[in-house]
Amino acid sequence: MGYFFLSCKSSKFEVFVLILLLGSSALGSAKTFQGESCSSVADTCSSFVNYQYPYDLRLQQIANWFSVDPVALFGANNFNLTAAPDPENEIIPGNQTLRIPVTCSCIGQIHRVNSTVYTVKPDDTLSKIADSIYGGLITYQEIAAVNNIADPNKILPGQQFVIPFPCACLNKTYNGHPVISLAYVVSPGDTLSKIAAKAGAQAADISKLNALNNSLLIVGDVLDIPIPACSSSFTTTATDYGLIVASGSYQITADNCVQCSCGSNSTDLYCSPAPALLSGSCPNLHCDGTKLAIGDVKEQALSKSCNVTSCIYEGFQGKTIFSRIHTAEQNTCPAPMHAPLYVPISSAPSSLPPVSAPPPPRPPSPSLQGTAGAPLPTTGAQTPGGPSGPSAPPPSFGFLRHESSDFLVMVATLVCFFSLWF
């Protein structure tokens, strides 16, 4: 910004430009969330990025783009696994909002995602990757910086880049409640209360965390949203010790044997045996010496109270499942505990061929490989009109995030030119 003051010699116009620039900050370009600061590489956590793609996609495609497990995607979005024996082949309708679970790491003293790796395809440009595939969550400059790409115009098919989304761990709590952070890109029509309702978070928390201070939301800005979560109190030696599950989602743990859910308005983690289709051979999931499996509750009505016995999951280590029996006398018998209701994958009509139809053969493409490098079965899952299709939105080189401030800078530049002219 200082540049414009230097290049404008006329004091009258300096004042004008100053007013314009002040105007822009009064309009409140909310500071775009660029990742929470951090001091130790040990400071990692699970977090989410919010994601929307304009065309129908097979879930496997999204799982590839973000290097995540399809089952974890199901859990993060509370989809019914029992209803989808083949999660990777489910079709996500265009524009459906998804929570993508990622691992938030500490890279160069900033929290950023290190778990998403993209493999460059022929025809890719860095800005197409940033804007068309990752939907404004990241700029091509940020990808170039973290991957030490000297010339962003020269990337080669087969190269692999970390896509360093901004993220936060928030010490796993906000305002004294357990939370998981969600990186959210402001879209047209968003208001603070709409975003809060969509994410299941408190508007006041979002405002405070992002220092919004009543400023206008700007389309393309990224916000850090603290989603309430259910924390666990597992045995300290458990492999999944410290598990925290966002409200309105579940996680599969204990080698696919246990599902831990957090209701959309709940703070109580509820763990029960995972759907049978996931769990090949699971250890005994019953509490010692009882007929109760983890998650089961037995109620015994007494004359003036209710004796409630439950079998509670407390983590796993190797093939050992930790659990304990909890008995409490309550005034009344509670409603039976069960996992929170699932969210249906929207049943919008799809332009993709039916899941049962074999995909058309395609030459193997390096970008359609899983994180482990193993080719995936859904090689043909590319949508017509997808990122490599003819109707992909044109790359927009970095303008996406700060359209309004870029516009103000343009106006200021014009003013300067006129000031020098006269």
Ligand SMILES: *[C@@H]1O[C@H](CO)[C@@H](O)[C@H](O)[C@H]1NC(C)=O
């Ligand atoms: C999940 O899907 C199965 C199979 O379609 C169905 O029987 C079950 O009721 C569903 N569960 C919920 C909670 O919607």
Ligand SMILES: *[C@@H]1O[C@H](CO)[C@@H](O)[C@H](O)[C@H]1NC(C)=O
């Ligand atoms: C998704 O939203 C965009 C922008 O509003 C729109 O152009 C596109 O048609 C939508 N796609 C679907 C599948 O509804």
Ligand SMILES: *[C@@H]1O[C@H](CO)[C@@H](O)[C@H](O)[C@H]1NC(C)=O
């Ligand atoms: C990021 O991931 C790479 C491997 O993909 C690893 O070598 C590196 O240590 C990771 N960095 C951090 C800060 O976790």
Ligand SMILES: *[C@@H]1O[C@H](CO)[C@@H](O)[C@H](O)[C@H]1NC(C)=O
């Ligand atoms: C994080 O939380 C722990 C306890 O939950 C607390 O001891 C620690 O001071 C917190 N750290 C920061 C940086 O807030």
Ligand SMILES: *[C@@H]1O[C@H](CO)[C@@H](O)[C@H](O)[C@H]1NC(C)=O
């Ligand atoms: C928030 O806005 C008020 C009035 O609009 C202003 O006085 C205050 O300094 C602002 N605070 C921050 C942190 O920007």
Ligand SMILES: *[C@@H]1O[C@H](CO)[C@@H](O)[C@H](O)[C@H]1NC(C)=O
């Ligand atoms: C969530 O809980 C709060 C307070 O306990 C309540 O006011 C609100 O109506 C609940 N929302 C839903 C969707 O159940």
Ligand SMILES: *[C@@H]1O[C@H](CO)[C@@H](O)[C@H](O)[C@H]1NC(C)=O
């Ligand atoms: C409550 O249930 C437990 C376990 O079934 C049993 O050991 C205990 O005696 C019961 N208490 C009462 C008051 O019936």
